Amino acid sequence: MKFRTDKDSLGPVKIPYNAFYGPFTGRAIKQYNVTGQKSHKNLISSFVMIKRSAAVANMKTKTINRKQGTAIVNACDKILAGKYQDQFVVDMINSGAGTAFNMNVNEVIANVALKVLGKKQGQYQFIHPNDHVNMSQSSNDTYPTAMHMSILFSLKELVPVIDKLITALDKKAKKFSKYKKIGRTHLMDALPVTLGSEFTAYVTSLSIARDQIISSQKQLQSIALGGTAVGTGANTPKGYRKDVIVELGKISKLQLQPQKDMQYALQSKFPVTNTSSALKNFAIELGKISNDIRLMASGPVAGISEIGIPTVHAGSSIMPGKVNPSLAECMNMICFSVIGNDTAVSFAAQAGQFELNVMLPGMLKSVLDSTDMLTNFLPIFSKNLIDGLTANQSKLRENIENSPVIVTLLAPKIGYLKSAELFKESLKTGKTIRELVISKKLLTNKEVNSLLG
Numbered sequence: 001m002k003f004r005t006d007k008d009s010l011g012p013v014k015i016p017y018n019a020f021y022g023p024f025t026g027r028a029i030k031q032y033n034v035t036g037q038k039s040h041k042n043l044i045s046s047f048v049m050i051k052r053s054a055a056v057a058n059m060k061t062k063t064i065n066r067k068q069g070t071a072i073v074n075a076c077d078k079i080l081a082g083k084y085q086d087q088f089v090v091d092m093i094n095s096g097a098g099t100a101f102n103m104n105v106n107e108v109i110a111n112v113a114l115k116v117l118g119k120k121q122g123q124y125q126f127i128h129p130n131d132h133v134n135m136s137q138s139s140n141d142t143y144p145t146a147m148h149m150s151i152l153f154s155l156k157e158l159v160p161v162i163d164k165l166i167t168a169l170d171k172k173a174k175k176f177s178k179y180k181k182i183g184r185t186h187l188m189d190a191l192p193v194t195l196g197s198e199f200t201a202y203v204t205s206l207s208i209a210r211d212q213i214i215s216s217q218k219q220l221q222s223i224a225l226g227g228t229a230v231g232t233g234a235n236t237p238k239g240y241r242k243d244v245i246v247e248l249g250k251i252s253k254l255q256l257q258p259q260k261d262m263q264y265a266l267q268s269k270f271p272v273t274n275t276s277s278a279l280k281n282f283a284i285e286l287g288k289i290s291n292d293i294r295l296m297a298s299g300p301v302a303g304i305s306e307i308g309i310p311t312v313h314a315g316s317s318i319m320p321g322k323v324n325p326s327l328a329e330c331m332n333m334i335c336f337s338v339i340g341n342d343t344a345v346s347f348a349a350q351a352g353q354f355e356l357n358v359m360l361p362g363m364l365k366s367v368l369d370s371t372d373m374l375t376n377f378l379p380i381f382s383k384n385l386i387d388g389l390t391a392n393q394s395k396l397r398e399n400i401e402n403s404p405v406i407v408t409l410l411a412p413k414i415g416y417l418k419s420a421e422l423f424k425e426s427l428k429t430g431k432t433i434r435e436l437v438i439s440k441k442l443l444t445n446k447e448v449n450s451l452l453g
Helices: 023-031 041-060 066-080 096-116 129-133 139-175 195-220 240-252 262-267 270-296 326-350 360-384 393-402 404-414 416-429 433-439 445-452
Strands: 003-008 011-016 180-185 188-194
Touching: 003 023, 011 023, 023 096, 041 066, 041 096, 041 139, 041 240, 041 360, 066 096, 066 129, 096 129, 096 139, 096 360, 139 195, 139 262, 139 270, 139 360, 180 195, 180 393, 188 195, 188 404, 195 270, 270 326, 270 360, 326 360, 404 416, 404 433, 404 445, 416 433, 433 445
Parallel strands: none
Antiparallel strands: 003 011, 180 188
16 A cells, blocks of 8 residues: 655654545544444534534634635535545544544545645645644534534434324324223233323323424534633634634534533533433333333233234244244334433533533444434334234233223222122133123123223
């Protein structure tokens, strides 16, 4: 492989000749071999939009000359159009505060801008990663801003698929609305409900959780950009912060605004933990629903078998014909991962010290992993599982008729003690409550039908 020699403040570094990254990145990729995951597409886009907006703002304040600023803008436009994506090579978890990734972005943009000007990669005397691309910025304000943007972009992708899942569940709730079934508390028989009302409750829980995710976006719209190193705005020209955030809002199409307290924006990661918590709460509700589906579908002979699940693939490599609730099981595993990611975010958020939280890359990876898993799998879960659920009507009726717990509905007429006696007798003899009540002439058949519904 052919190499060129780039120089940074620590000295010369050998870089692959055609690479558009530079010396800082060359050093970083030797240190941060962590996840094997390159940086997220939304993080790359967010950072490049920030650099483009900074160049525009710096030209407006006459901090950078028009030739250099325009070259940086043109370089960013090429990257945002999909070029040079393979040059963002720093691991998703990297140095504290994400400095390594910020410099990866600075170097790629600088070298692409040099190409725009007809120069060679590494000729940083014309456009420098720090002096020009990173002008009026710090990793400490750009990475938190890119975090917020990345999550907002990811939520734009996630919320519509959540809506589709809620719609799918709502359709089932309506379809199952007349199917009575035995309720269960403590995993034991309880008073009857309808299969539809169970699914309506799922719709309610996920709708509430969805609304919390949407609500969390508001705090993410307030950004740290312009705070530079410690939230004081050092090394920024007058008017820069307003200009850069207005420009960033235009190009990102996000409703961004300056966080009034810039030191808070660097110190605290509350907006991120708030969103992560909302994702966790959604996962908790979704995991419970997945468990219910698995239990209701259990069988088909020795389990509950109240609902049927669609076959998506063979359930066993050894037992022919076996069908498993594989998609619900996969969803459970995703929900466990989202909950674990929130724990990682929580620890990282409280690990900040004084003017800066440096655990940003780990926090962001956790949140984006959660949104990606949900965004990728929810459409499959909705279409291939929820849409195909069927009700086993005969089993539902049989369970209600055979369960002695329905004596509860007769208790107001025959009394608690007599009801308890009937319950025990039903279990001992195998006779239904209906049979016992009528045979003992405690109630007429018409009265039983009226009370049992």
